[in-house]
Amino acid sequence: MKALDIKGLAKTYKGGVQALKGVDLTVEEGDFFALLGPNGAGKSTAIGIISSLVNKSSGSVKVFGHDLATDIVNAKSCIGLVPQEFNFNQFETLFQIVVNQAGYYGVPRSIAKERAEKYLKQLDLWDKRNSAGRELSGGMKRRLMIARALMHEPRMLILDEPTAGVDIEVRRSMWTFLKKINEEGITIILTTHYLEEAEMLCRNIAIIDEGQIVKNTSMKALLATLNVETYVFDIASGANKISIEGFETRANDDQTLEVDVLKKGGLNPVFEELSKRNIQVMSMRNKSNRLEELFVRLVEANQAKGTTNE
Amino acid sequence: MSNRNMTALYTIWIKECTRFLRIWVQTLVPPAITMSLYFVIFGKLMGDRIGPIDGSSYMEFIVPGLIMMAVITSSYSNVSSSFFSAKFQRNVEEILVAPVPTWVVIMGFVGGGVARASIIGVVVIFVSMFFVDIKIAHYAVIIVTTLLTSILFATAGLINGIYAKSFDDISIIPTFVLTPLTYLGGVFYSASMLEKVFNDFWQGVIQINPIYHMVNAFRYGFLGSADVNIILALSMLVGLNVLLFAVAYRLLSTGTGIRT
């Protein structure tokens, strides 16, 4: 079953910004799906249309087979939304916020109160249940929005940058939580600018840029296309003078050497060359997240294509 | 009505009532104070000089109008400020993502305005008892007029909230439209007094004012007599209610002011 089936989705805002230019996307039921893209790519616009906050210009969206245009009630009931911006009432208490949200979906109040306890506890907010929204820290607000989105027990959870501004410890516990509910059967769609987060959590991925999907594949397949990795060596001195046969090298300064290494080649020749020259390696690390490299390359390629077309 | 819609309606209504009860010092106390001042100044101090109108003391004459005034202002401002702040804080999105039909949204918000207006109506009647012996001729007319009037102005406040882009936008209409219409709505004078000041044309204009009819219908409920035809007044109220509901329905279902 397709949890999400988008065809030809386009959006032009008043004022003329073309935020989406014909997006096709499918997400299978049970998937943990990453929607990635630079600022302004159109991620939140797409999520806004899926969750009825933004009017589409054209195209179609189906959620678990329910078309937004013809079967909005069932489509909406399947979705739980954690938006990018805080959008709860600042003066209501957490308990009121989540119980009311369940009420809008038609969950009877007695059941809503039980669920409020369940989800506020799971997201470590139960102690704060009588605090007003504005009294929470940023990370607590994000968790509140996750609890709120689960109150009607949706089949699909859409999270728009849920970990923005969240500390490492809380981020980790959020990951564990999301993994758990995904294993229990909830389809998850996530946007994030932390690519290691997507790499760790998601099975499938789409990269969107300037309103278009530039890549839609599995995480494994995407990472497999990476055949070069860059390593950074901190050495005692002499980086400027080094060249290694078969490898591309750059010296950032005299103590820092960058080497591009082909996946199948391995690192041994580099070490051999360095020890032959009696250069001491103090430490070594990956230049950056592998996925980040790929991401930047894909987006740059897309933007270069855009400029030549215009 | 399906259980889902009932629950959603009840939830919005409870949320609206919780809101104005939470800030009761801003929402429930001011009308009691303002109306007490009106009673003291217009009723007691000046009323004796004005003398009786159509067989009632001036105080008895203005009490129904002042209650109506409080009902109109509070139902309007409750919904306009609540809906605007829900847009401003974006928590209106909580309702937009859920399968809540437009008419449920309207009824929930309007229901909140009606609840606040009714509480205030009762409070003002209670306050007025310190100044005058309240007589009630027709309970049913009072209840029906209060409900229809508060529904009407709550819906008008909702429409204002839908269009509003800033806090100024929700005070402009009350200042420039509502207050003048209320003051010209026969709260403080009867038709016979108008004849002395205005020619027929202006008298006609004043009597087109719907608030004039509401105030008079309401006064009929208390005193048993009024300047307007009560059936006409109530029909006018129903007609205006249908019209404004249709406008609010259209605006919300197309997403005016709430969906980009």
Ligand SMILES: Nc1ncnc2c1ncn2[C@@H]1O[C@H](COP(=O)(O)OP(=O)(O)OP(=O)(O)O)[C@@H](O)[C@H]1O
């Ligand atoms: N309400 C709006 N009115 C007009 N233009 C808008 C509106 N919302 C977004 N846009 C424009 O649409 C484009 C896509 O924005 P969107 O918020 O979807 O990006 P995003 O991928 O979510 O970015 P980010 O990672 O920064 O959240 C941007 O150019 C943005 O300026």
Ligand SMILES: [Mg+2]
């Ligand atoms: Mg965004």
